[in-house]
Amino acid sequence: MAIFHKHSLARATSLSLSSLALLPFPTFADTPAGRVMFVHGDATIERDGKRFKAERGDDIFAGDTFHTAQASTLQLRYSDGGTKALRPESTYTIERYVLDEEVPDNSTQGGELLRGGLRAITGAIGKNAPENVEYSTPVATMGIRGTSFQMLHIPDGGSPSLPRLESGSYLYVESGLIAMSTDIGETFVRPGQVFFTPALSAAPQLLPDGLSIFEALDENSPQASPDDDSAEPSNAATQGDTSTTGSTSSSSTSLIRGSFVENAELTPNGNSRSLQDTLSERQATSRLPAGAPQVPTEAQQLGFANTNSMLNQGINGSDEEFLGESGQLLLTNGENGSQAVSSDATRWNEKLRSAALGDERLQTRANAEPENFQVISLGERDATSDSTTAIYWGRWASEDIAKLSADGKILLTPLGNLGDLHYVGSNNVINVNSDDADGIQQIIELGERLANIEIDGAEEQKRVDFSLVTPGELTSSEGTLEVRDDSRFSLAYQTVDGEEKLHAQARFYLVDEQGNVYLAQAYESLAALFSNDEKVASRLTFDTTDQLDHLLRQASEREGRVVLPVSGGHFTSRFTGQSSGDGEYASIDGVIGNLYVEIDDGKRSAYGSLGFGLDAPEARWTDIEPSPQSEVVYDLYKRNIAPSSLGDHAVDDGKIVWGYWEEGTEVHLLSGETYTLSAPLPFITASLEVAGSVRESLSGAARDALSAQLDDGGVTFNWVDGTGLVSDDNGDVIPILDTSSITLSNAQGVSIDIFLDDYGKLTATHTPDNFSLDDPLSLEGETVAGDAHSFASGGLVGRYVGEEANAIMSLIQAWDLNSNDDIINLHTGTGAFDRQSVPNSPPDVQ
Numbered sequence: 001m002a003i004f005h006k007h008s009l010a011r012a013t014s015l016s017l018s019s020l021a022l023l024p025f026p027t028f029a030d031t032p033a034g035r036v037m038f039v040h041g042d043a044t045i046e047r048d049g050k051r052f053k054a055e056r057g058d059d060i061f062a063g064d065t066f067h068t069a070q071a072s073t074l075q076l077r078y079s080d081g082g083t084k085a086l087r088p089e090s091t092y093t094i095e096r097y098v099l100d101e102e103v104p105d106n107s108t109q110g111g112e113l114l115r116g117g118l119r120a121i122t123g124a125i126g127k128n129a130p131e132n133v134e135y136s137t138p139v140a141t142m143g144i145r146g147t148s149f150q151m152l153h154i155p156d157g158g159s160p161s162l163p164r165l166e167s168g169s170y171l172y173v174e175s176g177l178i179a180m181s182t183d184i185g186e187t188f189v190r191p192g193q194v195f196f197t198p199a200l201s202a203a204p205q206l207l208p209d210g211l212s213i214f215e216a217l218d219e220n221s222p223q224a225s226p227d228d229d230s231a232e233p234s235n236a237a238t239q240g241d242t243s244t245t246g247s248t249s250s251s252s253t254s255l256i257r258g259s260f261v262e263n264a265e266l267t268p269n270g271n272s273r274s275l276q277d278t279l280s281e282r283q284a285t286s287r288l289p290a291g292a293p294q295v296p297t298e299a300q301q302l303g304f305a306n307t308n309s310m311l312n313q314g315i316n317g318s319d320e321e322f323l324g325e326s327g328q329l330l331l332t333n334g335e336n337g338s339q340a341v342s343s344d345a346t347r348w349n350e351k352l353r354s355a356a357l358g359d360e361r362l363q364t365r366a367n368a369e370p371e372n373f374q375v376i377s378l379g380e381r382d383a384t385s386d387s388t389t390a391i392y393w394g395r396w397a398s399e400d401i402a403k404l405s406a407d408g409k410i411l412l413t414p415l416g417n418l419g420d421l422h423y424v425g426s427n428n429v430i431n432v433n434s435d436d437a438d439g440i441q442q443i444i445e446l447g448e449r450l451a452n453i454e455i456d457g458a459e460e461q462k463r464v465d466f467s468l469v470t471p472g473e474l475t476s477s478e479g480t481l482e483v484r485d486d487s488r489f490s491l492a493y494q495t496v497d498g499e500e501k502l503h504a505q506a507r508f509y510l511v512d513e514q515g516n517v518y519l520a521q522a523y524e525s526l527a528a529l530f531s532n533d534e535k536v537a538s539r540l541t542f543d544t545t546d547q548l549d550h551l552l553r554q555a556s557e558r559e560g561r562v563v564l565p566v567s568g569g570h571f572t573s574r575f576t577g578q579s580s581g582d583g584e585y586a587s588i589d590g591v592i593g594n595l596y597v598e599i600d601d602g603k604r605s606a607y608g609s610l611g612f613g614l615d616a617p618e619a620r621w622t623d624i625e626p627s628p629q630s631e632v633v634y635d636l637y638k639r640n641i642a643p644s645s646l647g648d649h650a651v652d653d654g655k656i657v658w659g660y661w662e663e664g665t666e667v668h669l670l671s672g673e674t675y676t677l678s679a680p681l682p683f684i685t686a687s688l689e690v691a692g693s694v695r696e697s698l699s700g701a702a703r704d705a706l707s708a709q710l711d712d713g714g715v716t717f718n719w720v721d722g723t724g725l726v727s728d729d730n731g732d733v734i735p736i737l738d739t740s741s742i743t744l745s746n747a748q749g750v751s752i753d754i755f756l757d758d759y760g761k762l763t764a765t766h767t768p769d770n771f772s773l774d775d776p777l778s779l780e781g782e783t784v785a786g787d788a789h790s791f792a793s794g795g796l797v798g799r800y801v802g803e804e805a806n807a808i809m810s811l812i813q814a815w816d817l818n819s820n821d822d823i824i825n826l827h828t829g830t831g832a833f834d835r836q837s838v839p840n841s842p843p844d845v846q
Contacts, residue, residue: 032059033097034078041072041088065093068116070161080107082123087152087217089161090116104128112136113169115159117152117217122176137169140197140204143179143186150174150214165213168198172214180204185417188298203413298404298411303366307408310363314349322348322427323392328574329425331355331362332594333418334607338572343425352394352423359406365415368400376469376611378576383616384589389428389576391592391611393470396421420475424592424609430575430585432530440530443575446588447491447502447526463492463623466591466612474510474595474608481599481606484509484517489573489591489612494523501525506540506571509555509563510597510606518599519555520566521548539572542597550692557627558634569597571610589614621646622657624687633683635668636661643683645723645733649832651807654689658682658809658830660723663731679728684809684830686801694809695800696774698744702805703770706744714745715835717808722831725756725814734759734827742798742808742833744771752779752796754812760790762814773798773808781814791825792816808833 036045036058043054046065054066060076066086068074074086080099086092091114100106107125113135126133126144133144137153152170154162171180171189178189184203189195194210197203207213297307304310317323323343329352332338345356351373355362364370373394378387401421403413432439447464465488472483487508494503508520522540529538548565555563573593578586591612598605621642628634636643643659660682668674686694693699698706709715719740724733737755744750749767756762762779779794794814801807809832816825 032079033062033094033099034060034076036060036074037077037083038073038075040074042069043067043072043074043086060094062094062097065091067091078109078123078125080109080123080125082109082126083121085119087117087119089159090118092116092118099125105132108132110134110136112138113151113153114138115153115155117150119148119150121148139182139200139202140169140171141181142171143181144176147176148174149176149178150217152213152217166196166198168196170194170196170207170210170213171204172211185414187411187414188301203417206410206412297409299408301411302363302402302415303368310354310366311408312347313366314347314353316344317346317348317352318342318344319348322346323425324427326429326579327425327427328429328431329355329392329423330572330574330592330594330609331421331423332596332607332609333421334596334605337419337607338594338596340574343427346425352392352396355423356406360412361404361406361408362418362421363402363404363408364396365400365402368396370400371395371397371420372471372473374470376613378469378589378613381469381613381616383614387428387578387587387589389426389578389589391470391576391590391613392423392425393609393611394423395473395475395608396423422473422475422594422607422609424470424594424611426574426576426590426592426611428576428578428589429592430577430588440527442585443530443588444502444526446577446585447504463490464617465490465615467615468610469590469613470609470611472608472610474597474606476512476604476606478604479513481510481512481518481597481604483595483608483610484511489593491526494525501527504529504540504573506542508571508595508597510566510599512599517555517559517561517563518566518597519548519552519563520569520571520595520597521551522571538574538593539570542566542569542571544568550688554625554627554688554691557629558625560629564599567598567600567602569595569605571595621659624657624685626683626685631669632667632677632681636665639668641665647721647723649720649807649834651686651801651834652690652693652803654687654691656684656686656690656801656807656809656832658684658722658832660726660830680726680731680828682723682726682811682828682830684722684811684832686799686809690801693801693803695805697768697770697772698800698805699803701803702800705804710744710746714743714748714751717742717744717833717835719754720807720832720834722810723829724831725759725812725827725829728826728828733829736812736829736831740833742810750777752777754779754794754796755784756787756791756814758787758789759814760784760787762791762794762796762812773800773810779812779814791827806835 036054036056039054039056044051044067045054045058046067047063054074066074068086068088068090070088072088076084093112093114095110095112096108098106098108107129109125109132122133122144126147130144135142135151137151142151150172154165154167156167158167159165171178172194173189173191175191180187180189180195182197182202182204183200187195187204194207194213195204196207196210197205299307299310302310315321317327318325323329323346325343327343329341329343329346330338331341339357341355341357346352347354351370353364376391376393378384378389378391398418398420399416401418402411402415403418404411430443432443468483468485468487472485474481474483490505492503492505493500503523503525505523506520510518510520520542522542524540544565544567552563552565571593573591575588576590576592577588594609596607620640626633626637641661643661646659648655648657660680661677663677663680665677666674667677706715719736719738722736724735726733735757737757740754742750742752748765750771751765752763754762760781760783763782764777764779766777768775776795776797779796781791781793783790791814794812796810796812798808798810801809811830813826813828815823818824
């Protein structure tokens with residue numbers, strides 16, 4: 001038994017006496033692994049830090065590194081009968097070599113090609129223990145299952161001799177089978193095939209025209225004189241089975257003079273997926289040497305009996321049992337992995353099993369089960385009870401899905417290397433392309449019909465929502481991220497540049513493993529959504545601009561925690577709907593799509609597929625969602641309990657809304673407790689469109705716009721409307737008269753006059769900093785001629801609304817005092833003042 005290892009004094013001295021006792025004899029490296037058979041030109045051997053000229057007949061050892069210069073070649077013969085022919089400008093290292101003739105399974109062999117090329121024919125070790133033979137380059141590892149192959153490695157920066165070749169490793173199998181692997185995965189290369197990988201982080205890929213690279217190398221390779229063939233093999237070279245070496249082709253042993261492919265024009269396409277020139281599965285198998293182990297086909301590697309049973313597994317997706325003829329499936333395995341396929345390109349066996357993608361196919365492992373799978377019937381929802389639409393949703397784990405050629409005979413991406421595959425599909429997909437003007441117009445008209453719903457004779461709703469009906473599971477690059485079930489897809493009218501248009505909106509809430517909440521918000525006009533002008537059709541791109549700030553503030557108030565924006569991402573979708581039977585669509589009932597999202601400044605990403613179903617329209621009393629921090633108001637809003645004296649006033653592109661809930665209204669707390677209001681509860685708020693312009697005091701823009709008026713007579717805000725003052729005791733309402741006003745001036749500060757029906761007025765003048773209305777401004781009651789009553793005191797808190805303070809929304813209170821100075825007869829109300837309104841003449845004050 002001979003053992004060979006790299007020469008290293010440090011290694012020898014580091015071994016303990018006990019470890020030496022365990023090593024087979026001999027442990028020193030004075031037994032050669034083979035000899036130099038041929039040398040042409042300038043070739044050297046590097047050993048123990050020294051470099052010397054290679055000569056024919058030189059012994060070679062594990063740890064030796066061989067270098068060939070330009071127009072030079074070197075051939076080695078190993079003690080097991082194998083050979084290696086190094087091409088010009090190559091560097092190769094024997095990393096290990098163990099030949100155990102007594103126990104062949106203990107034999108091992110390996111080396112690394114650092115640059116250039118070589119041709120190898122395996123010897124006894126490769127025949128008896130092929131799993132122990134392995135060769136590598138800086139970007140790939142080759143596991144030997146065959147008898148003859150060629151390798152070429154172009155280092156970073158390229159090769160002057162091969163200027164047109166991309167850097168990376170090329171493998172050509174002449175006979176047998178080679179497993180080529182990188183960090184991404186392993187691919188079996190069959191006889192006649194050439195595979196290439198540019199980096200450890202890239203999967204090996206087939207080069208249909210790659211054989212021309214190695215043919216050009218052989219045609220232009222330098223050769224020695226015929227006398228070189230007279231060398232006798234050494235005794236070591238005759239050990240083991242030498243029958244393999246006897247079949248060495250003349251191209252590797254007879255050498256002719258000349259430069260190394262200096263004029264070769266080689267243009268391999270590393271991204272080509274054409275498989276027309278590759279060998280068929282039968283041809284590849286027939287090239288295996290006699291007696292070689294039968295290699296399982298790609299189908300067998302995935303657990304199928306043969307390729308035909310894999311291709312015909314299950315039922316075609318166009319069958320009415322599944323997607324049907326009008327169906328479509330959306331798949332995604334990452335940021336740029338979203339694809340739409342027709343139903344007839346899929347096959348199902350209760351669950352999705354495969355999908356054809358042009359000249360490729362995604363194939364699940366035989367008998368594997370998906371991570372999750374659901375079929376959702378939209379006909380079971382209140383809003384779409386007459387729908388026949390079904391949504392198919394699922395997720396396959398990466399280890400159960402592979403990518404093959406369309407004919408199933410070439411494995412392009414092995415199991416475990418594609419990433420998780422998410423999909424969502426439907427039997428009723430409204431499939432509209434960017435160039436289908438009629439189809440786009442149909443969708444717009446259907447959307448407008450949905451969004452313009454008249455509810456109980458009330459004003460048009462102007463929006464329609466779609467709720468999440470599938471799980472919100474995502475595959476995350478780190479930790480977990482999930483779409484929360486209160487996420488919505490909507491069709492809503494928005495005013496842009498003065499024109500009201502129907503928009504598609506996505507507002508998704510995502511939660512990570514630590515409970516952090518992220519908002520993904522996007523909108524696009526429905527007409528532009530289908531455009532492919534500099535963007536992907538049907539894709540909503542999430543907003544990451546400052547325009548999102550007010551939504552984040554509102555969401556944070558509602559959540560009781562900071563809601564973070566996503567860093568980027570998109571949602572690519574399709575509508576589902578019912579056909580009218582004449583090639584047109586009668587309705588929209590759902591949305592399916594693929595989501596990709598980035599968070600934490602792009603450090604983390606996640607993807608998945610989602611399905612949404614149409615919500616039943618609600619006669620919601622307002623579309624302004626309050627913060628859950630006001631637990632009572634939030635509950636009444638969620639349960640759609642309409643307030644009394646509900647009113648609104650338009651400001652800029654938004655509005656102010658007010659009202660009050662009466663005493664005795666039932667409230668459901670988040671804790672599960674239920675109680676009734678012991679007194680009326682007034683409220684006032686501003687809509688999303690103007691929420692970002694609500695201020696406690698005058699903004700800089702407002703002061704600039706009102707500067708002249710503040711200096712000359714002041715700026716007056718006149719009463720528009722509101723709830724009036726509602727009694728805590730009996731719910732009676734004292735109307736606020738439209739002669740009421742708030743005036744701002746640099747000379748007087750804030751002057752307030754609130755005139756009440758038959759209850760005098762409340763009045764005061766204050767000089768707060770920058771006309772602030774945040775701290776309660778005290779009011780004094782005064783009697784007005786003809787009124788029977790007046791309050792003793794009161795107070796006002798307000799907010800300016802609009803970029804130039806076009807309105808004030810206010811909360812007003814008034815009360816009396818008993819003999820103990822306790823507050824009695826408390827009244828509270830809300831309302832709006834507008835500086836554009838024209839006031840009536842105020843009544844006389846007594």
